[in-house]
Amino acid sequence: MAERAAAAVAGNAQRIYMDDFRVRRSGWRVIRHGKGLTCFFMLLAGGLRLRQEWLTNTRLRTDKQTGSSGNGRGMKQNAEMMQYAIAAHGLRKTYKGNKKAAPKEALKGIDLQIPRGSIFGLLGPNGAGKSTFINILAGLVRKTDGDVSVWGFDIDRNARQARAALGIVPQEINTDVFFTPKEALDIQAGLYGVPKDQRRSMELLAALGLEDKADSYVRQLSGGMKRRLLVAKAMIHSPPILILDEPTAGVDIELRKQLWDYVLELHAAGVTIVLTTHYLEEAQELCDQIAIIHEGEVVACEPTEKLIASLDRKTLMVTPLHEIAAAPDLGVFNAEVKPDGRLAIPYQPSKAQVGEILEHLSAANIAVKDLSTVESDLEDVFLELTYRKAG
């Protein structure tokens, strides 16, 4: 899959396959059924997309003809770009203000390198800038400053290859309501220039549990089904990178598991996965590397285990032999009596040993029946780096 995906990116100039003009035919069918105006706009939008694709192709051909290397940077930086699935340097975005709203600096000079083959979590509170970053990659938002490369292609100079290297599942559900899932995937495949005999629309629908909905109208799908259809659309051209912007928001537990199973399958086949989620347990379980964005800045970017260990905080849970009414004085350690009668004693593993705490407990005449330690988790790290710092 990775090879096929990479080949699709590096391959020949894309073509838009003529059978995708079926859009037009199904469009006329809809007109006959009295939805003329909507259909007119659909055709117009389709036409504009095709024109955009044509313009991009033309620009690329010009680049090739002039022998432009695409980015004009030094060899070292090129090598770095090739090593990462996505690399951003000094990425800035300021949304222009208007009469009602002041300008908003959503990204304040982001440096981020996402290794090829990773499952990379992009976390941050609401409004941190995650979707802005993703939308810049998708070409939906224009960056204010900085450099970004996708699979080694600069998003300005090699826009088409950069876009072709990505499959993006957006945060907002934006499905084509007048088409069936199968038609929607075929059209998407056509726009990406996937030859008819290489299309995998039904295979993708089956992988995402939507096989029996292949010929229903998209508007008849539930929210969770639409989100899975967006994943299928994102993967239709076999890109080497799949970006999921909060894919499990509003998806029930079973479907969430099904979605992650599919994403993990893609990852095992070599696809680089980038995801944003507010379910921190999910991120901790799935991601091998995590970046935390806060107010437009990257405040942490580490392998998941290292990030959690960086908090340097554990809690010793002590079950006393006899019931304790109030927290004892344990010197430098603070103890808290939990509702179940256990004592919770936080400590920093780099500075204190469990033995020291036990000595304090003994000095306070507390006999220990049982004890365990609780590691920090991603939620602790997240809160420490975002809300607590802000407060």
Ligand SMILES: Nc1ncnc2c1ncn2[C@@H]1O[C@H](COP(=O)(O)OP(=O)(O)OP(=O)(O)O)[C@@H](O)[C@H]1O
């Ligand atoms: N089109 C826009 N015009 C003006 N400001 C915008 C626009 N889009 C986003 N913003 C602002 O940019 C900031 C970052 O928004 P963004 O959507 O990137 O955040 P996010 O990290 O994806 O948040 P969430 O977790 O809620 O999805 C926010 O303050 C948001 O209000």
Ligand SMILES: [Mg+2]
């Ligand atoms: Mg967002």
